[in-house]
Amino acid sequence: LQTEVPHVIGIDLGGYHVSAAVVNPEGHLIGISERTVERFRPPAEVLAILVSAAREALERSGLGHEAIRGIGVGLPGTLRPTEGLCLFSTILNWQDVQIRDPIQEALGLPTCILNNVHATAVGELSFGAGKDVDNFACVSIGTGIGGGVIIGGEIYRGDSDSAGEVGHITVDPDGPECVCGNQGCLEALTAGPAIARMAAESLKLGAQSLLTDMAAQSQPIRAEHVFRAAREGDALAIKIWEKVGRYLGLGIATLITLVNPRRVILGGRVSQAFEFFGPSLKEEVRRRARVVPRDFTEILPSPLGARASLLGSAATALAEARCREVATVPKTV
Amino acid sequence: LQTEVPHVIGIDLGGYHVSAAVVNPEGHLIGISERTVERFRPPAEVLAILVSAAREALERSGLGHEAIRGIGVGLPGTLRPTEGLCLFSTILNWQDVQIRDPIQEALGLPTCILNNVHATAVGELSFGAGKDVDNFACVSIGTGIGGGVIIGGEIYRGDSDSAGEVGHITVDPDGPECVCGNQGCLEALTAGPAIARMAAESLKLGAQSLLTDMAAQSQPIRAEHVFRAAREGDALAIKIWEKVGRYLGLGIATLITLVNPRRVILGGRVSQAFEFFGPSLKEEVRRRARVVPRDFTEILPSPLGARASLLGSAATALAEARCREVATVPKTV
Numbered sequence: 001l002q003t004e005v006p007h008v009i010g011i012d013l014g015g016y017h018v019s020a021a022v023v024n025p026e027g028h029l030i031g032i033s034e035r036t037v038e039r040f041r042p043p044a045e046v047l048a049i050l051v052s053a054a055r056e057a058l059e060r061s062g063l064g065h066e067a068i069r070g071i072g073v074g075l076p077g078t079l080r081p082t083e084g085l086c087l088f089s090t091i092l093n094w095q096d097v098q099i100r101d102p103i104q105e106a107l108g109l110p111t112c113i114l115n116n117v118h119a120t121a122v123g124e125l126s127f128g129a130g131k132d133v134d135n136f137a138c139v140s141i142g143t144g145i146g147g148g149v150i151i152g153g154e155i156y157r158g159d160s161d162s163a164g165e166v167g168h169i170t171v172d173p174d175g176p177e178c179v180c181g182n183q184g185c186l187e188a189l190t191a192g193p194a195i196a197r198m199a200a201e202s203l204k205l206g207a208q209s210l211l212t213d214m215a216a217q218s219q220p221i222r223a224e225h226v227f228r229a230a231r232e233g234d235a236l237a238i239k240i241w242e243k244v245g246r247y248l249g250l251g252i253a254t255l256i257t258l259v260n261p262r263r264v265i266l267g268g269r270v271s272q273a274f275e276f277f278g279p280s281l282k283e284e285v286r287r288r289a290r291v292v293p294r295d296f297t298e299i300l301p302s303p304l305g306a307r308a309s310l311l312g313s314a315a316t317a318l319a320e321a322r323c324r325e326v327a328t329v330p331k332t333v
Numbered sequence: 334l335q336t337e338v339p340h341v342i343g344i345d346l347g348g349y350h351v352s353a354a355v356v357n358p359e360g361h362l363i364g365i366s367e368r369t370v371e372r373f374r375p376p377a378e379v380l381a382i383l384v385s386a387a388r389e390a391l392e393r394s395g396l397g398h399e400a401i402r403g404i405g406v407g408l409p410g411t412l413r414p415t416e417g418l419c420l421f422s423t424i425l426n427w428q429d430v431q432i433r434d435p436i437q438e439a440l441g442l443p444t445c446i447l448n449n450v451h452a453t454a455v456g457e458l459s460f461g462a463g464k465d466v467d468n469f470a471c472v473s474i475g476t477g478i479g480g481g482v483i484i485g486g487e488i489y490r491g492d493s494d495s496a497g498e499v500g501h502i503t504v505d506p507d508g509p510e511c512v513c514g515n516q517g518c519l520e521a522l523t524a525g526p527a528i529a530r531m532a533a534e535s536l537k538l539g540a541q542s543l544l545t546d547m548a549a550q551s552q553p554i555r556a557e558h559v560f561r562a563a564r565e566g567d568a569l570a571i572k573i574w575e576k577v578g579r580y581l582g583l584g585i586a587t588l589i590t591l592v593n594p595r596r597v598i599l600g601g602r603v604s605q606a607f608e609f610f611g612p613s614l615k616e617e618v619r620r621r622a623r624v625v626p627r628d629f630t631e632i633l634p635s636p637l638g639a640r641a642s643l644l645g646s647a648a649t650a651l652a653e654a655r656c657r658e659v660a661t662v663p664k665t666v
Contacts, residue, residue: 135492149591151484158593159468160625168624169587173505180623182586254502258482258591260491290513291501292493 006069006321007061009054009109010314012116012307013046013075015039015091015143020053022061022068023314027127029307031061043097051106069325071103071111072317074119074309076146078161081113090179091144112320116309117164118155120267121148123312128304129265136263137255138302139166141248141270144179145187149259167191171250186251190244192223192270198240199226209236227273238276245277249284256289256297267302274301339402339654340394342387342442343647345449345640346379346408348372348424348476353386355394355401356647360460362640364394376430384439402658404436404444405650407452407642409479411494414446423512424477445653449642450497451488453600454481456645461637462598469596470588471635472499474581474603477512478520482592500524504583519584523577525603528556531573542569560606571609578610582617589622589630600635607634 005024012019017036021029033056035049050073058068077089084100086092104111114122121138124130130138134153140146145167149156156163167187168180175184176194188194199211199221210229215221229237252264266274282299289297302308340363344353350369354362366389368382383406391401410422417433419425437444447455454471457463463471467486473479478500482489489496500520501513508517509527521527532544532554543562548554562570585597599607615632622630635641 133492147591151489156484159466159595159630160593162625163591163593165590165593165624168622169590170583170621171503171506173583178623182621182623250503250506254587255591257498257502258480258496258588260493260496260498262492288503288515289501290511290515291498292495297492 004067006318006325007063007067008069008314008317008321009057009071009107010310010312010317011050011054011071011073012119012310012313013037013050013073013092014116015076018046018050018053019310020050020057021310021314022057022063023311023318025318027311027315029310030063031057031059033057033060040093043092043094043099044102046092047099047102047106051103054103054107065108068109069321070317071107071109072119072313072315072320073099073103073111073113074116074313075099075113076116079113079115081115084111084113086113110317110320110324112313112316114313114316117146117148118157119309119312119316120146121150121155121312122315123304123308123310124265124267124302125150125153125312126315127311128302128308129263129300133262135259135261136265137164137166137259137261138265138267138308139248139252139255140268140308141191141266142268143192145191145268147255149261151259166251166255169251169254171247171254186247189247190251190270195223195226195240195244195270196221198243199237202236202240207236210234211236223270223273227276230273230276241273241276242280244273245280246284248277249281250288252281252299253285253288256285256292260292261297263298263300265300265302267305267308269306271301272305337400339651339658340396340400341402341647341650341654342390342404342440343643343645343650344383344387344404344406345452345643345646346370346383346406346425347449348409351379351383351386352643353383353390354643354647355390355396356644356651358651360644360648362643363396364390364392366390366393373426376425376427376432377435379425380432380435380439384436387436387440398441401442402654403650404440404442405452405646405648405653406432406436406444406446407449407646408432408446409449412446412448414448417444417446419446443650443653443657445646445649447646447649450479450481452643452645452649453479453641454483454488454645455648456637456641456643457598457600457635458483458486458645459648460644461635461641462596462633466595468592468594469598470497470499470592470594471598471600471641472581472585472588473601473641474524474599475601476525478524478601480588482594484592499584499588502584502587504580504587519580522580523584523603525556528559528573528577528603529554531576532559532570535569535573540569543567544569556603556606560609563606563609574606574609575613578613579617581610582614583621585614585632586618586621589618589625593625594630596631596633598633598635600638600641602639604634605638
């Protein structure tokens, strides 16, 4: 019987980066390694960087290989986790790639893979704002918008593993085109590129703003600039965030009306600007979500921030390690 | 041990009617009684009509009282089923009414109550278009719009029992006011009164239509007239249904994107016009719900029609009767 505290390695793979960390059962990160990844490189090259980040994280943790029970990898795309396959990922530009086996072989540890949006939801459930509730939704706002729903303490996958896609519900029927082919999706109006577009359009119309200088120094303007300008009290930037909050509120009101979660947890880089878009978001939810008996569903930014996906991958690896250990305990102790 | 086939009485109570029927385990209606109910009468009066309808149904079935195992009652409103209470119902204008106990006493049979939208979903699950699927959604379109979601073969209630309220998601942010206090809800654009309003507005603008005569004969015009006119090939009526289909498609695309059901089953009186609004509804869903891997979630009118709620109440009563019987079987047979 193994009695020492089990540790795992959690890995978060994105289009531009990979993060790996040794994680203990309380969700503390013990050794961390971060790497940038050049976009659209072949899978073998990306997986080699991932493996080297995992080795570096282990080294930095000061723990030996024998202390690690498994590896969990979160990545964007449509996966077949039981087979270790990435069927399709637009962000990585991969199709039918075996991910689990090469990692497992290189590191000599049982490995599991899961979608990074699901990983984010599991991260909140295990170590974040979802620890004490059974029904909640995560909305991750970055370059795109992802959503994960936890029902009865488990990921709700829907009939074909695509439930919770809050980024692709229509909030403005005649709104701008979305990458998915629809128009007026929440993502097309409130993800990073949409916020940047709003700023660029306002500047083109001759609005006075700190953003004018920022745009002159760094083309093209990004959502990050709109955040920085708002922090400096720029009126145009503040107005843009208020508008983003209204669209987000409309989408989240729909999520609440259909799914009735106890909490809505906002993650992703854009959610760092919660102080600027939160008030108009909440006002819009109060105005639109009228049939939920509760006066107000809690809406809050994630306490885990960008670490939610890594922590959820680690939590999944921990859970699988426990299952294996229970299965191998002798029947009579 | 009871060996004969168990029967129950299913009851559907609405704002204007009550239907009761003896139902066998295959979902066949053996005796039926229908009564109209004057609107907004005191609970005791309504419950007396309900009890008398149940007695008539039993009499018409030709079965004796001893053949009946229980009663299931579906009604609109916020209920506390385990206590037999109706906390609040706008349609019945009731508040804090004990429903179960008076029925149970008057008829001498174990009685259970449930929300009629939940009852509709259970009806489809037990005897209708949901028999062979685990994840599906029901959308009931009548005077209002109700929605019920079945996840893993069970009603999904959400955190405060108000999940699936598809009638109150915003489909036109600047649309007409809804009874719920929001504006542009699906219900405010596609339920019976909204369809009637669209017709009345078109006629006011001088549109040529069979509806002109119908309106002259029976004021105010109702959704039913628009259905009859469409059946006779009236161009205005057909155009109205096409528009209704587009709004419904927008709302159902959102439902599919968030909940990812295998099927969407349309019930309620308005769904009788499916042949007229179905094509534009499906086109809009195809256009808007782009991130669901399946080419097309099935969308179909309910095979149970107006009987779904009564059948779901009966199925719930049957399930409860089975639980009681298992609990009372001697441990050694």
